Amino acid sequence: MIRVLGFAGSLRRASFNRSLLRAAQELAPEGLEIAAFDLAVVPLYNGDVEAEGDPEGVAAFKQAIREADGVLMVTPEYNHGVPGVMKNAVDWASRPPQSAALAGKPVGLIGASPGMTGSARGQSQLRQAFEFTNSYCMPQPELLVFRAHEKFDADGRLIDEPTAGYLRRYLEAFLEWTRRFTA
Numbered sequence: 001m002i003r004v005l006g007f008a009g010s011l012r013r014a015s016f017n018r019s020l021l022r023a024a025q026e027l028a029p030e031g032l033e034i035a036a037f038d039l040a041v042v043p044l045y046n047g048d049v050e051a052e053g054d055p056e057g058v059a060a061f062k063q064a065i066r067e068a069d070g071v072l073m074v075t076p077e078y079n080h081g082v083p084g085v086m087k088n089a090v091d092w093a094s095r096p097p098q099s100a101a102l103a104g105k106p107v108g109l110i111g112a113s114p115g116m117t118g119s120a121r122g123q124s125q126l127r128q129a130f131e132f133t134n135s136y137c138m139p140q141p142e143l144l145v146f147r148a149h150e151k152f153d154a155d156g157r158l159i160d161e162p163t164a165g166y167l168r169r170y171l172e173a174f175l176e177w178t179r180r181f182t183a
Contacts, residue, residue, distance in 0.1 A: 002178050004108075005068035007037045009075040009086025009122075016112040016148035019156035020167075021074045024110070027168050032175045034072060037064050045091040058092050065093055065101035070178035071135075075111040077122035086126065094133045102133040106181045108174040110143040110167075112151070118144030138177040143170040 006024060008017040025034045041057030049055060054062065065071060075086045093102045109126055111119025123142070130137045143166055145151055151160040158164055 002032050002069045002175055002182065003067070004032065004034045004070045004072050004174075004178065005037055005064050006034045006072040006074060007039050007089060009039070009073065009083045009089070009111075011040050011085055014156055015076065016114070016145070016152055016156075017074045017076045019152045019158065020110060020112045020145060020148075021072075022156065023158035023164070023167060024072065024074070024171060027164060027171060029168070029172050029175055032171060032178075035064070035068070037061060039085055039089050042089055042092055045088055045095075050095060054092075061089070062093060062101040065105065068105070069182045070106040070108065070174070071102070072108045072110065072174065073126065075109065075119055075122045075126060077111065077113050077115070077117065077119040080121045082122040082125040086122070087129070090126065090129050090133070094129070097132075100133055102130075102135045104181070105133075105135050106174075106178045107135045107137045108170070108177070109137060110145070110170060112145035112148035114147060114149045116146050118146035118148075120144050136177075136181060138174055141166075141170055141173055143167060 010017045109123045
């Protein structure tokens with residue numbers, strides 16, 4: 001069993017990206033288990049706070065990453081870029097650099113947006129951060145859910161069957177990608 005930690009870069013309970021993470025959990029292929037972590041407990045990064053010891057939410061987040069075989073980041077795109085919530089999570093998980101929780105982890109990126117680019121710019125910016133964290137971001141396939149307001153119902157359920165099919169194929173590829181690093 002490959003165990004992956006998933007988290008959404010939006011704190012809003014009814015966000016499309018939280019809904020996409022739930023859909024990923026439901027559609028995960030056999031052999032892949034996705035646990036969700038809520039980033040609401042991770043405060044803004046502050047070196048002074050870090051020097052006193054990781055806050056409880058940060059310590060739990062880092063431990064969850066360390067225990068996982070891989071990480072699935074589900075990111076929205078705000079103002080043509082990665083949202084602060086997601087970048088903050090990466091910043092905490094990259095500290096301290098010599099023993100970062102993200103070091104050596106396979107990473108998957110997916111995202112949803114009401115816009116036509118489906119979080120492409122946000123995902124692209126996140127990929128740059130993985131050079132520093134020495135994480136292995138899966139290059140292909142990509143999953144960019146555009147016009148997300150048409151793909152989920154009012155309860156946050158993925159109702160668009162083509163998108164569900166793309167998500168299944170993405171998760172199958174991510175399972176194989178993660179296995180490369182756990183052998």
